[in-house]
Amino acid sequence: MQKGFAFTRLADRLTSIAELSDGDLELLTRMSYTIGHFTSHECVLRKGDEPSSCCLLLQGYLCWKDPASGQITSIYVPGDVPDLHTVTAPQLDAHLTALGPVVVAFVPHAFFHDISSQSVNLGRALRRLGMAETASLRNWIVNLGSRDSLARVAHLICEITVRLRAVGLAQDYQLPSPFTQSDLASACAISPVHANRIIQDLRRRRALQWQSRTITITDWRMLVHLARFEPDYLGLRQVAGFQRPGSIPSISPAETPTFSVTP
Amino acid sequence: MQKGFAFTRLADRLTSIAELSDGDLELLTRMSYTIGHFTSHECVLRKGDEPSSCCLLLQGYLCWKDPASGQITSIYVPGDVPDLHTVTAPQLDAHLTALGPVVVAFVPHAFFHDISSQSVNLGRALRRLGMAETASLRNWIVNLGSRDSLARVAHLICEITVRLRAVGLAQDYQLPSPFTQSDLASACAISPVHANRIIQDLRRRRALQWQSRTITITDWRMLVHLARFEPDYLGLRQVAGFQRPGSIPSISPAETPTFSVTP
DNA sequence: CGTTCTATTGACTCGATTCAAACTAAGTGG
DNA sequence: CCACTTAGTTTGAATCGAGTCAATAGAACG
Numbered sequence: 057m058q059k060g061f062a063f064t065r066l067a068d069r070l071t072s073i074a075e076l077s078d079g080d081l082e083l084l085t086r087m088s089y090t091i092g093h094f095t096s097h098e099c100v101l102r103k104g105d106e107p108s109s110c111c112l113l114l115q116g117y118l119c120w121k122d123p124a125s126g127q128i129t130s131i132y133v134p135g136d137v138p139d140l141h142t143v144t145a146p147q148l149d150a151h152l153t154a155l156g157p158v159v160v161a162f163v164p165h166a167f168f169h170d171i172s173s174q175s176v177n178l179g180r181a182l183r184r185l186g187m188a189e190t191a192s193l194r195n196w197i198v199n200l201g202s203r204d205s206l207a208r209v210a211h212l213i214c215e216i217t218v219r220l221r222a223v224g225l226a227q228d229y230q231l232p233s234p235f236t237q238s239d240l241a242s243a244c245a246i247s248p249v250h251a252n253r254i255i256q257d258l259r260r261r262r263a264l265q266w267q268s269r270t271i272t273i274t275d276w277r278m279l280v281h282l283a284r285f286e287p288d289y290l291g292l293r294q295v296a297g298f299q300r301p302g303s304i305p306s307i308s309p310a311e312t313p314t315f316s317v318t319p
Numbered sequence: 320m321q322k323g324f325a326f327t328r329l330a331d332r333l334t335s336i337a338e339l340s341d342g343d344l345e346l347l348t349r350m351s352y353t354i355g356h357f358t359s360h361e362c363v364l365r366k367g368d369e370p371s372s373c374c375l376l377l378q379g380y381l382c383w384k385d386p387a388s389g390q391i392t393s394i395y396v397p398g399d400v401p402d403l404h405t406v407t408a409p410q411l412d413a414h415l416t417a418l419g420p421v422v423v424a425f426v427p428h429a430f431f432h433d434i435s436s437q438s439v440n441l442g443r444a445l446r447r448l449g450m451a452e453t454a455s456l457r458n459w460i461v462n463l464g465s466r467d468s469l470a471r472v473a474h475l476i477c478e479i480t481v482r483l484r485a486v487g488l489a490q491d492y493q494l495p496s497p498f499t500q501s502d503l504a505s506a507c508a509i510s511p512v513h514a515n516r517i518i519q520d521l522r523r524r525r526a527l528q529w530q531s532r533t534i535t536i537t538d539w540r541m542l543v544h545l546a547r548f549e550p551d552y553l554g555l556r557q558v559a560g561f562q563r564p565g566s567i568p569s570i571s572p573a574e575t576p577t578f579s580v581t582p
Numbered sequence: 583c584g585t586t587c588t589a590t591t592g593a594c595t596c597g598a599t600t601c602a603a604a605c606t607a608a609g610t611g612g
Numbered sequence: 613c614c615a616c617t618t619a620g621t622t623t624g625a626a627t628c629g630a631g632t633c634a635a636t637a638g639a640a641c642g
Binding site for chain 1: 383385387388389390392393404407408412413443446447449450452453454456457459460461463464465466508547551552554
């Protein structure tokens with residue numbers, strides 16, 4: 057992993073939700089961190105911990121998991137800082153768990169204090185990062201509450217795809233899926249058996265493939281439609297294939313790829 | 320409604336999650352606001368609005384409601400500021416709706432800017448308010464995802480009760496319920512018919528009464544047990560009848576009232 | 583005093599869970 | 613490199629919680 061990788065991840069993520077100046081980027085390069093590696097289902101942080109640094113996710117997926125029920129309450133992609141809130145309130149009320157192999161950068165709380173005091177703009181960007189999280193939680197409540205299991209699974213896959221693409225990953229609508237179907241089930245609040253049936257359904261509809269730990273979306277439009285996915289809530293400045301309300305549509309239709317079904 | 324009522328509500332709420340100095344309280348008294356009244360199911364704010372003030376709830380209940388599905392994603396009690404996040408990102412992605420008659424104070428964004436720049440302590444208290452909200456959302460995901468409908472309803476009632484008591488209301492375990500059973504159903508993601516059956520079940524178990532727009536909890540322990548309610552996530556400094564982990568139990572058992580069943 | 587909203591009840595249906603078993607892929611150590 | 617072990621996926625059958633529909637009863641409101 058090349059030097060400055062952590063910087064790139066964080067810069068990409070912040071840029072996806074806010075405009076950063078050259079000065080802001082310069083501040084970000086001063087980030088100090090230590091690297092951590094974790095294997096699937098390993099706890100990066102445990103309920104009750106009071107860390108003095110934050111986890112910047114560099115590679116793989118993390119999730120918050122309620123220890124008592126096993127319910128997953130949110131999922132993170134590279135560039136995310138799942139425990140950013142520990143800067144203000146350190147105590148954790150859930151396990152931060154790896155979904156597949158994971159690489160993180162532990163960044164001292166002080167860094168986030170420093171950059172928000174040195175740049176109003178970065179401070180706001182970090183607050184927006186937190187608010188994007190809140191919006192995402194609300195959206196997930198709507199999902200669990202109002203959509204059937206097919207739509208839930210489709211929605212989760214749509215969300216992960218768009219978030220990966222927002223930081224330059226999954227450009228070709230292929231995403232690593234190192235997590236198990238049971239993990240997916242825990243996120244969608246359905247049984248593992250049912251999750252499997254839903255995935256088979258999505259395969260049968262030729263919306264996606266899922267093999268050798270990779271999901272390949274073969275019909276993005278169908279998936280979006282099944283999920284009734286509207287990515288506004290993610291707070292992203294642009295989403296390929298979607299127009300933000302009130303902004304001038306600047307993305308050509310060609311940006312939404314048309315897939316051929318290759319068996 | 321007496322003068323300074325809005326101050327009292329906000330001060331009580333902030334005190335429930337953080338210690339405030341006399342100077343902090345002095346700052347709070349400088350709050351300027353205008354009063355608004357709303358009737359049941361009326362929208363206080365609508366999706367897409369970009370308000371320049373926040374809603375401090377003085378009386379009644381408010382909720383965020385997803386317009387498309389009708390799903391309620393969170394409920395607020397007096398002292399709460401449901402749209403505090405609009406200070407940083409004004410655009411709303413849901414309707415803020417009254418559950419029964421409501422009185423709010425509209426407080427300019429500037430006030431919150433001012434107090435957080437003038438008192439580090441108040442700034443942190445406001446951030447904690449936001450984080451209590453996030454924790455609450457996560458908890459609600461766990462509810463929808465992992466508990467059956469009886470536990471969900473019981474949990475919601477437990478949460479509302481504890482939050483009311485944290486700001487000095489519902490001292491006698493009686494709480495106003497100006498909302499309908501359908502509202503409750505929308506929050507718990509169950510059908511109105513089923514909500515009704517759950518409530519009857521709770522009545523049959525003699526856990527509570529619900530009549531003339533009032534809920535009377537007749538067996539708090541049973542309700543807590545049915546809900547598997549653990550109020551840590553609310554971030555309150557003290558909860559009567561519960562000990563905070565790591566703190567010295569300072570509340571005598573007598574603080575948890577034993578109820579006689581009065582038919 | 584009727585109109586409207588809310589609560590209640592029963593019958594039927596269906597999506598999703600559970601249980602159990604078989605099958606496959608992925609490690610691990612001899 | 614194979615035999616063994618473990619983790620993950622797939623399938624079918626039985627069951628159950630919750631939803632829907634429809635009709636009635638009751639409370640609140642103008």
